[in-house]
Amino acid sequence: MKHILSRCWSISLLLIFSLIVSACGGGGGTSTAAPETNNTGGTGGGNYSISLNKTSLTFTGNTDGNVSAGIEVRVTYKGDGVIVGFPPNIDTAYWLDVTTRDYTATTATFLVAASPSYSAGEFSTTLRFITGKEDGSATRYIDLPVTFTVSESFxxxxxxxxxxxxxxxxxxxxxxxxxxxxxxxxxxxxxxxxxxxxxxxxxxxxxxxxxxxxxxxxxxxxxxxxxxxxxxxxxxxxxxxxxxxxxxxxxHASVSVDTSEHFFAVLPTTTSAELVGTIAIADELQGNSPEDVYTWEFISSSEDWLSLTSNSGTTAAGETTPVLQVDKTTLLQNAAGERYEAEITINTRSDFADTQTHVIKVSTFIASEPIAVTGSTANEFAFTVNRAAHASANNKLYLSDTNANRLYVADATSGETLFYYPFNEMPESVYVSPDGSRLYVALLHHEHDYFQHEPSGKIAVIDLENGLLINKFAINADPWDLVASDAGEVYVIPGSGQWVELNMYDAKTGKILYTSVSLRHRSQIILAPWQTEVYTVTTDSSPSDITRYYLDSYNGEEFLNSQDSPYHGDYRIWDDIWIEPTGDNILSRGGDLFSTDGLIFVKAVSPSGVQINDVAYDTVGERAVLLDNNGTLASYALPNYDNYQVISNTLQDPKHVFTYNGEILVIDNTETVYKLIKP
Missing domain, CATH: 2.60.40.10 (Immunoglobulins)
Structure with a gap:
């Protein structure tokens, strides 16, 4: 026997079986050895036998600890006593209890009961009942299978x-x-x-x-x-x-009102149908839930030239959204060439939400025409040329005369000055968009100042197809240099304040779209041909440094990121840069060439001591045309910048160079007048 659960026997027999037993009243023990006999044979002979009134026992329970009642097992035996336990090859079943109820010389009654279990499953074991002689001989046994089924409680x-x-x-x-x-x-x-x-x-x-x-x-x-x-x-x-x-x-649904700024350029040909704008008002469920509909109401307009075509409505499906209208006749009572702004105020409300006020800004610009210039001398400019730009689309030159507050337009074919745009501000830097449709002009409110803390200026926009000044917007910066994409994204470098920000503006609204980290004022800027990156070079720091700026994103938010040049004083950079039409390389004023891929040095283009004052890329002749600090006009064959050829060394003080269909255009500052030279 492996473990004794109960017994009705004298102590001497137990010692023979090496058993640890409890009293007849219950308990348990273990057995280290037991004779392997059965009910029909054994050792020692004699008429010994044992039988049970049960052939098997079955118990049920659940994981709540409930268990079926104990079962009495009646043993009939011929022998000196009875022991109950587990066979040697059966593990002890600790979930089973056996206690002695009563016994006589020929019978014994045991109560077999299952203990509460909190684990669901099927459990089984075998009980062995043994009788025999008191000295441990003539043993007889009978096995009783026991199963215990524990189900999950509710x-x-x-x-x-x-x-x-x-x-x-x-x-x-x-x-x-x-x-x-x-x-x-x-x-x-x-x-x-x-x-x-x-x-x-x-x-x-x-x-x-x-x-x-x-x-x-x-x-x-x-x-x-x-x-x-x-x-x-x-x-x-x-x-x-x-x-x-x-x-x-x-x-309840919320309500949204599109308060985006509306902009209208009012040209002489602009019709009333072109001076309208829809104000999108919608509830969150697009008006499909009657319980969530809002009403809106027109409150006011800050200018008499701006109104709404209807005074009230709802967000219900099928309702017409409000339309703002600019009255051209009333607006044109103002001076041309200026920007005029107004506001529309609308309230929204519902039974379940407080009244909300929404303000929609509307900006207009009354386009103005330039003033014709008469009696000009071909290829001579009777004014100071501060900055210049050339538009290949119309072969015209755009020349700023800062002190005279004028931007002149000259025909590069005839050399005649055609007209000028007058400004209240000082025009300086000029830039033609890559597609040739727009000219952007930096307008100064004052001279550039190192220590200016409240800078301001404006950016003018000219439509080069019809020659009209179509917009002018204010910026909180003193504009030094600028570039712009075909989409109207205007990058402006400030010229005052030392450490400043590079801002990207919307050319219609004048709003800042993106802002960079701090950079030096008065840097020069160029736009990459793919129009999503710009490059700057410092002009007032030593050594000069080139930086790439590009749109990046983090956590879904876009921003202007930057990449600095890996060189600081190792190569000739100086204070201006030009980019090839392919966008592969950048040429510096110092005469060294750098790749746009990582701003890595490529080669030295100009000889030592020779600086570059301006560059024009001739795509027809596949050459780079350069003006150097010695007044020499020369060219290098592209893409390797070889086959150096001097074109002219008789210029007096050349300021700008352009190319048009293979022709070279130079603006030369002579002792008496600025001239257009075509070498």
Whole structure:
């Protein structure tokens, strides 16, 4: 015997079996050895036998600790006593208890009971009943199989946290934040039912045994606001119940009003139909829920030339959105060549939301024509040329005379000065967009100042197709240099304040789109041919430095990032740069060439001591045309910058060079006048 559970025998026999036993009244013990005999044979002879009134025992229970009643086993034997335990090859079943109820010389009664178990499963063992002679001989035994089935008690659980939380805008179920939650029911013998508030939907609502319940909410029954309820799951078998809290937040739709600024360039040919703009007003459910509709009301316009075509309305589906209208006749009573701004104020309200005020800004610019110049001398400019730009689309030169507050336009073919744009500000830097459709002009309010702390200026926009000044917007910077993309993204370098920001502006609204980290004022800037990157070079620091700026993003937010040159004083950079039409390389005033890929040094182009004052790339002749600090006009063959050829060394003080269909255009400052030279 391996373990003695109970016995009715004298102590001497137990010692023979090397058993540790308890009293007849109950308990247990272990056996290190026992004769392997059965009921029909054994050692020592004699008329010994043992029999049971049971052939097997079965117990049931559940994980709540409930267990079926103990079973009496009556033993009839011929021998000196009875021992109950486990056979040597059977592990001790600690879930089983055997106690002695009574015994006589020929019978004994034992109570076999299963102990409570909190683990579900099927358990089995074997009890061995032994009799024999007191000296341990003539043993007889009989085995009794015992099984114990423990089922899951009724219980529920959910892998999702509670309370079950739902939210939606309005009663549209497609807006529900969470589609469903799940509750799992265990307990094979359970008979359960579900109860909850009517806006909580549970499926199924009743059943037997294990199941998975799906929990949703019904927006059509719930109330707007916070709905709090409980799911109660009850088992009629065990009498147990479990509850789960549910929270459903159903909000009214919000309202949105597009307050984006509207801009209108008012040209002589602009019609009334072109001076309208739609103001998008919508609730969150696009007007499809009557309980979530807002009303809107026109409140005021800050200028008499601006109005709405209707005074009120709603966000209901099918309603017309408000349209703002600029009255051209009234607006044109103002002076041309200036920007005029106004505001429309609209209120939105509903029974479930406070009144909100929305302001829509409207900017207009009354286009102005340039003033014709008469009696000009061909190829001579009777004014100071501070900065110059050339438009290949029309072969015209755009020349700023800062002190005279004028921007002149000259025909590069005839050399005649055609007209000028007068400004109240001082025009300086000029830039033609890559597609040749727009000219951008930096307008100064004052001279550049190292220590200026409240700088200001403006940017003018000229339509090169019709020659009209179509916009002028204010900036909080003193503009030094600028470039612009075809999409109207204007990059401006300030000329005052020392450490400044590079800003990208919207050419229509004048709003800042992106801002860079700090850089030196008075840097020169160039636009890459692909128009998504710019390069700058410092002009007042030593050594000069080239930096690349490009749009980058982090966590979904775009910003202007930068990449610094790997060199600081190693190569000749100086204070200006030019980029090839291919965008492959950048040429510096110092005469060294750098790749746009990493700003890596490529080669020295100009000889030592020779600086470059201006560069024009002739795509027809596949050459770079250079003006150097000695007044020499020369060219290098592209792409290797070889085959150096002097074109002219008779220029007096050349300032700018351009090319047009293979022809070279030079603006030369002579002792008496600026001249257009075509070498």
């Amino acid at each position: 219980s529920t659980y959910s892998a999702q946290p509670t309370p079950f939380s739902f939210s939606s805008v309005g009663r549209d179920s497609s807006n529900l934040s969470d589609v469903a939650y799940a509750i799992n029911i265990v307990g094979a013998d359970s008979q359960w039912t579900v109860a909850s508030e009517d806006w909580i939907s549970v499926s199924p609502t009743s059943g037997n045994g294990q199941a998975t319940l799906t929990v949703t909410v019904d927006p059509n029954i719930a109330q707007y606001g916070t709905n709090v309820g409980t799911i109660e799951i009850s088992d009629s078998v065990s009498g147990n119940s479990f509850s789960y809290n549910v929270r459903y937040q159903m909000d």
